[in-house]
Amino acid sequence: MSPHLVLRVVSKLLIPIIVVFGFYVHFHGDYSPGGGFQAGVIIASAVILYALIFGVEAARNAVPPLVVRIGAALGVLIYGGVGVATLIMGENYLDYDVLHPDQAHHTGQHIGILLVELGVLTTVFSVMLAIFYAFAGRAPDIPEEEW
């Protein structure tokens, strides 16, 4: 039937786990190594794995280039937007303490860090995929005999 049956089955099992791990790395970045950048790269690599096994066209259908283009700018907007929000709330640019009234537990800092890291994640994920799409759109598929 289809070639690389083992690769297809294993990667289909792995890809959701990789994505969940990416989000874990992002949301757990306060407590353990990692953060938005690493999470973005991990989630992008899940899509790239999908493209390698099932073809670039399938990946383009799953994550369209339009999403990638918007995401790259959206991440920077999220990051900058957090700074503007803190400005409007009456503090310095990117001073997260005002984001939440609970000063004793520094909840504002936690919210701010998660939000700006979400911006980093969005931009990194989109840019990694954009570069991959730009390259993969030009290279021919790997011929059978070279697997």
Next chain:
Amino acid sequence: MMDGFDWTQLLDFALMAMLLAVGIAIVRLRNLFAAVMLMGVYSLLSAAWFVTLDAVDVAFTEAAVGAGISTVLMLGAMLLTAREAEPVKAGRHWAALVVVLATGAALFYAIGDMPAYGDPNSPANAYVGLDYLIRTPQEIAVPNVVTAVLASYRGFDTLGETVVIFAAGLGVMLLLGLGGRKPRRDTEEEDEA
């Protein structure tokens, strides 16, 4: 001092020996496919080495970017060229060797000025670094100091880095496009032919 011997040093030496072996193999290989794969191996070994040096965040990035995405991008670039490297003239080898030896000798000469591993009085640990370690629990209340420095104390730098990544992606998109119109271009070429 023998009872205080740090056995993880042996791991460091083993990893460095493997890095050296892989590096030499990459230089000597003609087959670009194998060279690209070995560069992924090199990144993965570096990541493992960073872990033994307690630089887990750096190791994370190296494993994901160096071993993962760069390998795929190098593969994509390689598919556009030949599979085998052209043989290089012998004279160029000697010039490269001289440059590498001179740089290596300068680096070895500088080792004497490096602080010992984990030295609390080294410049990296003493001034601002110590300040971050002391103040993060009270001011940010985040267990991972790396995240606190990255996202909060140096939020401006990270914003700049995000913009740099965005600009890099924008440059690639402007130069190469997203490859979305590839099938249409093919049919145009066929029409012309």
